[in-house]
Amino acid sequence: MPDQSAIIARVSEIIASHQGVEGPLLPILHAIQHQFGHVPQAALPVIAQALSLSKAEVHGVMSFYHDFREEPAGRHVVKLCRAESCQSVGADRVAAHAQARLGVDWHGTTPDGAVTLEPVFCLGLCACGPAAMVDGRLVGRVDEARVDALLAEVR
Amino acid sequence: MLKVYVPRDAAAKALGAEDVVAALRAEAARRGVDVTIIRNGSRGMVWLEPLVEVETPEGRVAFGPMTPAAVTQVFDGGPLSLGLTEELPWLKAQTRLTFARCGIIDPLSLADYRAHGGLEGLARAVAMTGAEIVNEVSQSGLRGRGGAGFPTGIKWKTVHDAPGPQKYIVANADEGDSGTFADRMIMEGDPFVLIEGMAIAGLAVGATKGFVYIRSEYPDAIEVMTEAVAIATREGVLGASVLGSGKAFDLEIRTGAGAYVCGEETSLLNSLEGKRGTVRAKPPLPALQGFMGHPTVVNNVISLASVPVILAKGAAFYAGFGLGRSRGTIPLQIAGNVKQGGLYEIAFGLSLREIVQQIGGGTASGRPIKAVQVGGPLGAYLAPHQFDIPFGYEEYSGQNALIGHAGLTVFDDSADMLKLARFAMEFCAIESCGKCTPCRIGAVRGVETIDRIGRGDPSAIPLLTDLCETMKSGSLCALGGFTPYPVMSALTHFPDDFSATAKEAAE
Incomplete structure (x- = not known):
């Protein structure tokens, strides 16, 4: 875990690299999350000052979007699509299986910190569902056996 | 030398395209065959993905759905061979105007793009006035492909006629609807067509800057589009002088952050500006006060990607397809x-x-x-x-x-329509931006009311109907305003799924 001053120094660099960008807040938040795996609290006042916003406004933006995390995720992130097309081919069943296997609900992380399970509403794989994204890798036609195989890979 | 095509499309990858590529390389090495693998877009036949194609003197021959174990068939033939790709009935019966090149060319080869008719529309637009381009698009009958169906030409004319030193073109690539993947496919399979369409829009309305707002759930599309914009800028398709016209147009790729409502145009504009993705009241129209308060064209990816063929072949050609007031292809x-x-x-x-x-x-x-x-x-x-x-x-x-x-x-007939109606309300509650009450509160009450019906309380049905009326007429945007469509259609056409007695009888 980097200390506060290291976080602030890196955040300041990221902000500086976005000079001249129109509407820079989302690109900055994405870059910070890419760097740290989440958006550390310590980053918010730095961003607020640089963009002439209140800290509350920055927090408001960050918390509006599902992508930005206040806390780090598990070492691996498994996203399962919950949307209609995937439901039509058994996504609910697959999700229930994954939750039972991991012993966590949506947004939960296994106690060993290995896997975070998240819902996603559409990966654009609607003709080959149920769809999943495992650490950024897309997987189509996921069934219970496939879930077991994917979880075995990451645990 | 053997020339083989394996799609880099996200659906092909999700079905194992990367493993197929590795297996193809290994097999070619084992046989001592010199193989060139081109990562094309998808032809759109997802059930056959990964669809591998081999170039032959007669044309490209398709194999699919390919697996790593079956790659020997690409060299020797076998049961996965489907014959000439262009002769496949599913493909042959289509009218591919917008997707004419998708799956055929290397998405990141501008030379390929040109060789297949790319940039003809932009070349023609460069020699026209803005008003002439707008007129051409109006005559084609093109309507917004994002869902609202608003005539694209009228939107462009509004921005063209609006005064202002700075105007913008925004491509709405926040394709969050389940069941849709056309934007993703075109961005991954033929990114230059979107770039060309946006450049034409820029010339038409006098905008010098464009953004493509792509949802974060589409990492492959973001990667391809980013690279394509860099290539187009390097080759003078974008930049200070579009195709040497002396007119500037620059493009920037922006990534969304997982909010469905940002597919709504005003919410998208707020998000681009770095704000919460809440919906704006209209008026003012984005065409007059859009990004940073400047006149802005916000169009769906497919609307913009359909513009090059309209300019290249003329409005009458495009308008020659379709029925009634729905012109062209879909x-x-x-x-x-x-x-x-x-x-x-x-x-x-x-x-x-x-x-x-x-x-x-x-x-x-x-x-x-x-x-x-x-x-x-x-x-x-x-x-x-x-x-x-x-x-x-x-x-x-x-x-x-x-x-x-x-x-x-x-x-299929195993679907539970009450459950799907409940999901529609639940989704609306999760994704509501919170700005207007019918959507923010209505969706939550909707879930509760459907749960009451599910527990066997038919008196909640008129309540749900009334709630849907309120959401439909009182919401600020399509999220709250259209959630009643799935809910009410499920209730109207599948009443048995909402009746406890009918359900019990069935079980």
Whole structure:
């Protein structure tokens, strides 16, 4: 875990690299999350000052979007699509299986910190569902056996 | 030398394209064959992905669905060989105008793009005045492919006529509707067509800057588009002098952050500006006060990607396809529980029955079709007795339905329509931006009310109907305003699923 001053120094660099960008807040938040795996609290006042916003406004933006995390995720992130097309081919069943296997609900992380399970509403794989994204890798036609195989890979 | 095509499309990758590429390379090395593998876009036949093609003197020969274990067939032939790709009936029956190059060319080869008719529209636009370009698009009858169906030419004219030193073009690539993947496919398979369409829009209305707002759930599309913009800028398609015209147009790729509502144009603009993605009240129209308060064209990806062919072949050519006031072609996305799912571009006018039964081949499970949701999570569930209406904007609105972004999700008879109606309300509650009360509170009450019905309380049904009326007429945008479509269509066409006694009798 980097200390506060290291976080602030890196955040300041990221902000500086976005000079001249129109509407820079989302690109900055994405870059910070890419760097740290989440958006550390310590980053918010730095961003607020640089963009002439209140800290509350920055927090408001960050918390509006599902992508930005206040806390780090598990070492691996498994996203399962919950949307209609995937439901039509058994996504609910697959999700229930994954939750039972991991012993966590949506947004939960296994106690060993290995896997975070998240819902996603559409990966654009609607003709080959149920769809999943495992650490950024897309997987189509996921069934219970496939879930077991994917979880075995990451645990 | 053997030239082989393996799609880099996200669906092909999700079905194992990377493993197939590795296996192909290993097999070629084992045989001592010199192989060139081109990562093309998808042809749209998702059930055959990964669809591998081999170049032969007769044309490209398709193999699929390919697996790593079966790659020897690419060299020796075998049961996975499907014959000449262009002769496959599913592909041959289509009218590919917007997707003409998708799956054929190397998406990141500008030379390939030019060789297949790319940049002809932009070259023509460069020699025209803005008003002439706007007129050409108006004459084509092109309407917004994102769902609203607003005439693209009128939107462009508003921005063209608006005074202002700075104007913008924004491509809405926040394709969050389940059952849709046309934007993703075109961005991954033919990114230059979107770039060309946006540059033409820029010339038409006098905008010098554009943004493509892509949802974060589409990492492959973001990667391809980013690279394509860099290539187009380097080659003078974008930049200070578009195709040497002396007119500037620059493009920037922006990534969304997982908010469905940002597919709504005003919410998208707030997000681009770095704000919470809340919906803005209209007026003012984004065409007059859009990004940073400047006149802005916000168009769906497919609308913009359809512009180059209109400019290249003329408005009359494009308007020659379609029916009624729905002109041109529409990329149908056939999804869900369907045997032959994928992208099928064709003139407006097909019946739903033709689309899901003949083209889609019925359900993947082999069971009867119970319902088809047309137009994404905010679209109505259509029952088999409605399957004869022709695919067109007015034809669908006449049935209390909408074509939306032309995604069709097929459900077999195991679908529980009460559960799907509940999901529509739950989704609206999760994704509501919170600005207006009918959506923010209504969706939560909607879930509770449907739960009451599910527990066997029929007195909650009129309450749900009333709530849907309020959401429909009182919401600020389509999220709260259209969630009643799936809910009410499920309730109207599948009343048995909302009746405890009928359910018990069935079980």
